[in-house]
Amino acid sequence: MAARRSGRLGKWLVSGPPLLYLLVFFAVPTLIMALASFRTPGEFGGLAPLVDEVGALDLNVDSYARLIAEPVYAQVFLKSVWYALVTTLACLALAYPLAALIARSTKKYRNLLLLLVILPFWSNFLIRIYAWMIILGPQAALARSVNGILATFGMEPVSLLFSSFAVLVCLVYVHLPFMVLPLYANLEKHDQALLDAAQDLGASAWQRFWRITFPLSLPGVYAGAALVFIPALGMFAIPDILGGPDDSLIGNVIKQQFLEARDWPFGSVLSIVLTVAALLLAGLAAWVGRGNLGTPSSARDARA
């Protein structure tokens, strides 16, 4: 196919620059910190010297052992996976109609609509979260109506703010564009003629969506899911600002290791586990979806 002409030169020309950049400015620094996971924390912060007074290399697996010995960290990690999963699904549900609408709009409005999706995210993150605190606050309309309804059923008022609900709403809000954009990039190339033909043949709107559009959009779905799930897993600022007393996530724990606890090796261990887990989950999803990458063959199946 393409291989015989692209040649090795082409391969290096295209993959070379990003590879080089990431090796230098990402891989090397990260490996330094990965090495830190085997070192001892400095008594007052940072890391203890790599070579101790006797001249021997001070490397150990204490921090890894600690992760296994203290199950509370695994518990927090699982809670974070759960939050990230819910966030991803909610983002998908909200983003799909948005991306579909933009993709189907006429050329004139398409880029404008796309810009409108991302425009709010050029304001500062903190300000947007504070805006949510106002919206979810006990004196605002939303909380009052919810509690009013609960009161008519004789139930206790709930606080929308400082709760898991608030954390999830904000997690979804903050990650929404990262689901919309990849979905849009995929949906934009769908041929409307396919859907028109299906409609002519009697397919309902739901059938057209479920058997044609959705399968063809799966690469976009996976890309969006990856770009939401993975960062959501490491989020800490949102629970910090409007989480309840039980809403500490693994991102918060990792941040604490580098700050209050001054335990960089343990922070590195937690980070490595988080990263590897995220990559494995992403890899798993990609492998499961391998047969559904929207290639022409699967489009044929979809038309069946």
Place this chain on the structure above:
Amino acid sequence: MKRLVLLLAALLFVLPALAAKDELHLYNWNNYLAPETVKRFEEACKCKLVQTYYSDNEELLAKLAAGAKGYDMYVPTSNAVQALIKSGRLKPVDKAQLTNLKNIEPRHLNTPFDPDNKFSVPYAMSTTIIGYNDEKIRELGLPTDTWALIFDPKYLEKIKGRVTVLDSANELFAAALKYLGYSANDVDPKHWDEAVAVIKKAKPYWAAFNASSYIKELTVGNIWVAHGYSNDIFQANLDAQAAGRKFKILQGMPKEGAVLAVDNMVIDKNAPRPDLALKFVNFMLEGQNSAELTNLIGSGNPNTAAVKFIKPELFNNPAIFPDKAVQAKLEQLQDLTGAQRRLRNKQWTGIKAGR
């Protein structure tokens, strides 16, 4: 397109170089230096004061531990000063040039954190106390001079979901230890376990662990009791009055005692301009300059010469300028050893994981 990228990249390199003058790089807390003071200092030293900000001692320590350079001075709290001295990051101050050092109250000099003030000079202070909505608390008839207000379920029942505590393991443990009658710097693991039990019992009644937005919530009346810093609570009251609220936000100093945080000026070992740094320290030791910060944010002041410049209502506020009896019960937090930090973090994670 290529030209645009090159132009932008060039700007990135050129802009910083354009600003090379006599500059003092101060890494400070935000809003911890009055603008008038800055102007006066710049005129006095014929230099430019460049401030960048951090909002947590630990952020400062982490950045310095990773090797950040270029700062002349920073303003860490005493326990962070301890850590910095022990890791050899500070330049000794030349006391001969600090003609105004005598202005500092003797009890703030020569502390265990920095014997003989070799490296640090006190700047400003605050206490960690209880801030409360006076109207609501009066209605409910709750005491405001004890840590029991945030730890005892019999009081907490009446204010469930309306209390926040600081999102800081060290501060919350200190409060719990004080409540139990121990020293805030107690490191006995058995006492720490007791503190954990106290915290876990009270946690279901708390709205959140919050170190940032609790002031807002207190001022608007969503939160009625907050474990927080005295300057923030002072400011919350000013904001509440400015917004025309019927209630006041008052400061409650617990009778069991509280944490005192003294922030100090220190000079980085590799400071580019230690001469300017010393000038700044001496400048801030002058009464008028020191007082400007207190008048701005309601911070405590260790400078005796500043008293005559401080607004009377601030000076007579017992939470900002506590009397001798209260002073005896205030403690500064000591830095913990590595093993202690590990234990504390494990307990803290357990508390916050809802276990």
Place this chain on the structure above:
Amino acid sequence: MRKRSLGLWLAAAAGYAFLYLPLVIVVVYSFNDSRLNAEWVGFTLDWYYKLLHNEEMLAAAGNSLLIALVASLVSTALGTMAGVAMHRYRLRLLPVLVLTPIAIPEILLGVALLIFFVLLNITLGLVSVALAHIAFCVGFVAIVVRSRLAGMDDSLTEAARDCGATPAAAFRYVTLPLIMPGVIAGALMAFTLSIDDFVITFFTAGAGTVTLPLQIYSMIKIAVTPEVNAVSTLLMLLTLALIIIASRLAPSLLGTQEEKP
């Protein structure tokens, strides 16, 4: 032209409402006569006035914009190349290198980059921040571009090559226009990530370097005043204006004038 379903319109409208409700509050509260971003007190233009006289904040905003422009341009270029390479060739290392920066906790990457820069004696400043931003933005662009290419018919490119086009020409005139929506989506994401980044910027910024997030986050324990709302509003409008101008100046590049075959 088929009628689009009402359901789709309603769902999308709900999505936009969800996106814009907080933004409306942000903009409205920039006129709020209260230091706190907590409740409406009264109308005032004070904060805009204060902002325009606040050199620090304006410099921070300018730095953020500059870094975001450079970082998004470079990371879009590198990310597009990475996305194309991952689609076309069987690569092992690049996909991992591209995906990991997205997964890795920011604080680890921030500390790592700081240590790295200090080791190599690179001066900390705007440049170090930009380099750091590019490192974590490349992945986002690459993933979007690659997903755009997935399932795309390679026959068009093949045909171009068969007609004698060089690989470069085939890329420029055939592949690039086809993936342009993906490239734009990636660029928008990279810009957004860069302009709002705090943790990595905190560690890699120099002694005199302030970006808007650094400035704003340092206010978090005191009060995030409406001045921040004001600067956010202005920055949004400015960026919007810049993009509209850019799309007018280079419509073919941004695909706003593409003709469907």
